[in-house]
Amino acid sequence: MQLQPSPILSTVVKHYLVIECQADVYANYRIFSDGNPGMVFHFKRPLLQYNTGDITPKLQPECFVYGQITNYNNLCSAEEIGMLVVVLQPYALFSLFKMAAHEVLNATINLVDLLGSEARELEEKVMEALSMTDAIAIVERFLIRRVTRWDDGDSNVFLALNHIYTQKGMVNISNLLKVVPVTERQLERKFKEWIGISPKKMADVVRLQNFLKSLQKHPFYDNIALLSYSYGYYDQAHFNNYFKKHTGITPLQYKANNRLLTLNLMAVNK
Secondary structure: OEEOOOHHHOOOEEEEEEEEEOOOOOEEEEEOOOOOOEEEEEOOOOOEEEOOOOOOOEEOOOEEEEOOOOOOEEEEEOOOEEEEEEEEOOOHHHHHHOOOHHHHOOOEEEHHHHHOHHHHHHHHHHHHOOOHHHHHHHHHHHHHHHHOOOOOOOHHHHHHHHHHHHOOOOOOHHHHHHHOOOOHHHHHHHHHHHOOOOHHHHHHHHHHHHHHHHHHHOOOOOOHHHHHHHOOOOOHHHHHHHHHHHHOOOHHHHHHOOOEEEOOEEEEOO
C-alpha cells in the first residue's frame, strides 16, 4: 500500500510504503534501485540481506536509513513481513541529516547509530503505535522538525532532477548543462554530495523505472522490444544485458512475475 505524505513534507518524502504479507519459510525477495533513499521500520523480524557478491547475509536493523543502490540485492524472510518504508526524495538524506549521500551508497545505517537518543525515542514511539496511521504521524512529526532546521537545498540539483524526471530519464549530460548553469564537473560533484550517484546514473534509473511502469500498465504487452524502443533502448541485446545486470532477471521474467510488492521489490525463486 502506497500513501502520500503531508504537503509540508512533499519536498523530502516521496511516499510511504506499507508492506505486510505472510511469508513462506525462507521466502526470497529481490530489490533494485528506484533512485530514492529511504528509512525502514520493521514491525516484524527484520529481513536477511544479501548484497551483490556477498556469501553471508546480514540481518537488517529494526530501524535504518538506506542510500542509493547500484546493484540488485537479495532479501530473505522466514516469518511474516510487516514494515513501513519512508521513500525519500533523492536528495533528502543530505537535506534531512546533512549526510553526504555518497557515504551511504549501497549501504544501510542503523538510525540509532546515526542520531542516537533522538532515533531511539522515535523507534520506540513508532513500534508502540496502535496503527500504521499513527506510526506514520509519529514519523511525520519527526521529519517536520528536521525539515525546519535546514535550508531548502541546492537549486541546481533540483533543476537537473526536474529535467531528468520530465524527460523520463531520456536525457544526457549535454542536455542537462543547457538547463543547469554549472559545469559538468560541478554538477557531478553536487550529485555525488546530494544524491550519491552521477546525473547519468540517475537518468538511467529514472528511465528504467518509467519503462517498468509502462510495462505494468500493459501486463499483456507482447512486444517488449517495441516498448523498450519507446524509451530509447534501441539495441535489444544491450538492453537485456543492462536489465539483467541491474535487476538480476530478464525483462520477460519481470513481466511474468505476479508477486511484485512494489515496482522494484518482488518475491523470487532463489
